[in-house]
């Protein structure tokens with residue numbers, strides 16, 4: 001066997017492999033820059049002048065990269081971007097972990113393609129004019145820890161597959177036009193510390209499954225169309241600090257288990273049809289941790 005020939009063919013194969021791998025890598029890295037520039041060209045903004053092909057994207061305002069030069073964070077809060085997310089090719093960013101585009105004057109739909117960002121842990125789209133449904137595909141983001149979409153024009157239901165987001169600590173959807181019921185499955189998000197659904201169009205009962213969320217510190221359901229009783233399971237939320245359910249159609253009495261929530265400082269229940277007397281335990285709470293309690297509009301007690 002001719003060892004010279006075989007070693008040179010090994011070399012040829014190695015060089016070919018190297019060329020192939022580096023071209024594929026450069027193509028995907030260029031893909032990220034290209035996708036960002038494409039999005040920029042769709043925006044009515046002057047605030048992205050550093051986004052230019054004459055320097056690496058890792059130095060562009062709002063962009064952070066990993067050691068391999070791949071985009072990991074896009075943070076442009078309060079930048080007047082004046083555009084739509086549908087023009088953003090999310091499928092080009094396999095390493096993206098953080099997006100913060102709060103108060104960036106974005107409108108239009110939240111595209112389903114967002115569901116391809118498999119490493120995403122933080123998504124903040126607060127305070128824009130985003131409209132349409134919350135896409136089902138958001139439930140593909142199984143590494144998500146914080147989901148912030150308050151103060152938009154989102155409508156339609158909370159997807160029941162939200163239960164797939166097993167690392168979620170913040171589910172923030174307040175001040176939208178979200179409708180339908182609170183899915184029972186929300187009670188499976190055991191890592192939740194903040195659940196904020198106030199000012200929406202939610203109907204139906206407060207699911208008893210919320211009692212499973214023992215890490216919850218804030219539960220805000222104010223200004224919806226919720227009906228039925230306050231489930232007694234709320235008394236299991238031992239870490240609760242703030243509980244707000246005012247301005248719904250809740251009936252029945254305040255569950256006495258709420259008296260066991262020793263960390264509770266705020267309890268807002270006014271504007272419902274709750275009956276019966278204020279349970280005696282609240283007088284204990286009032287003299288310990290509870291600072292704010294409102295049962296109706298007229299009297300703080």
Ligand SMILES: *[C@@H]1O[C@H](CO)[C@@H](O)[C@H](O)[C@H]1NC(C)=O
Nearest residue numbers: 048049050051052053054055
């Ligand atoms: C890159 O181009 C932008 C305009 O597109 C310009 O403002 C900037 O000074 C240029 N930077 C360099 C390093 O050439």
Ligand SMILES: *[C@@H]1O[C@H](CO)[C@@H](O)[C@H](O)[C@H]1NC(C)=O
Nearest residue numbers: 025028029066068070094095
């Ligand atoms: C994602 O980052 C890894 C390193 O963590 C890198 O090997 C890979 O090429 C990156 N992907 C893209 C498309 O840049």
Ligand SMILES: *[C@@H]1O[C@H](CO)[C@@H](O)[C@H](O)[C@H]1NC(C)=O
Nearest residue numbers: 028031032035089090091092
């Ligand atoms: C979006 O990015 C992917 C992956 O980089 C690419 O295959 C696709 O052609 C892009 N789509 C558009 C509309 O540019």
Ligand SMILES: *[C@@H]1O[C@H](CO)[C@@H](O)[C@H](O)[C@H]1NC(C)=O
Nearest residue numbers: 077100102122123124146148
């Ligand atoms: C996004 O940025 C804003 C403004 O800097 C900040 O207040 C907010 O906490 C950030 N969002 C997240 C989820 O960290």
Ligand SMILES: *[C@@H]1O[C@H](CO)[C@@H](O)[C@H](O)[C@H]1NC(C)=O
Nearest residue numbers: 080082103104105106127128
């Ligand atoms: C968003 O942009 C529109 C004009 O395109 C402007 O009227 C509006 O005030 C802006 N909103 C915010 C919150 O900046």
Ligand SMILES: *[C@@H]1O[C@H](CO)[C@@H](O)[C@H](O)[C@H]1NC(C)=O
Nearest residue numbers: 112113114115116117137140
């Ligand atoms: C979401 O996940 C499902 C099943 O795992 C997959 O079929 C679908 O293509 C994914 N969608 C996106 C937008 O990534």
Ligand SMILES: *[C@@H]1O[C@H](CO)[C@@H](O)[C@H](O)[C@H]1NC(C)=O
Nearest residue numbers: 187188208209210211212233
């Ligand atoms: C959550 O709560 C419901 C109703 O209170 C209960 O039936 C269910 O077993 C609980 N699920 C988990 C995963 O703990």
Ligand SMILES: *[C@@H]1O[C@H](CO)[C@@H](O)[C@H](O)[C@H]1NC(C)=O
Nearest residue numbers: 237238239240261262263264
């Ligand atoms: C209540 O708050 C204290 C101090 O913030 C904290 O250490 C504790 O874990 C909380 N939960 C309970 C159930 O006391």
Ligand SMILES: *[C@@H]1O[C@H](CO)[C@@H](O)[C@H](O)[C@H]1NC(C)=O
Nearest residue numbers: 247248249250271272273274
């Ligand atoms: C409370 O109940 C009364 C009588 O059933 C009803 O007329 C009223 O609309 C209810 N109020 C609220 C806030 O649901």
Ligand SMILES: *[C@@H]1O[C@H](CO)[C@@H](O)[C@H](O)[C@H]1NC(C)=O
Nearest residue numbers: 235236255256257258259260
């Ligand atoms: C409150 O806690 C005490 C002591 O842990 C327990 O015996 C009682 O059943 C609880 N009350 C309610 C209504 O959950």
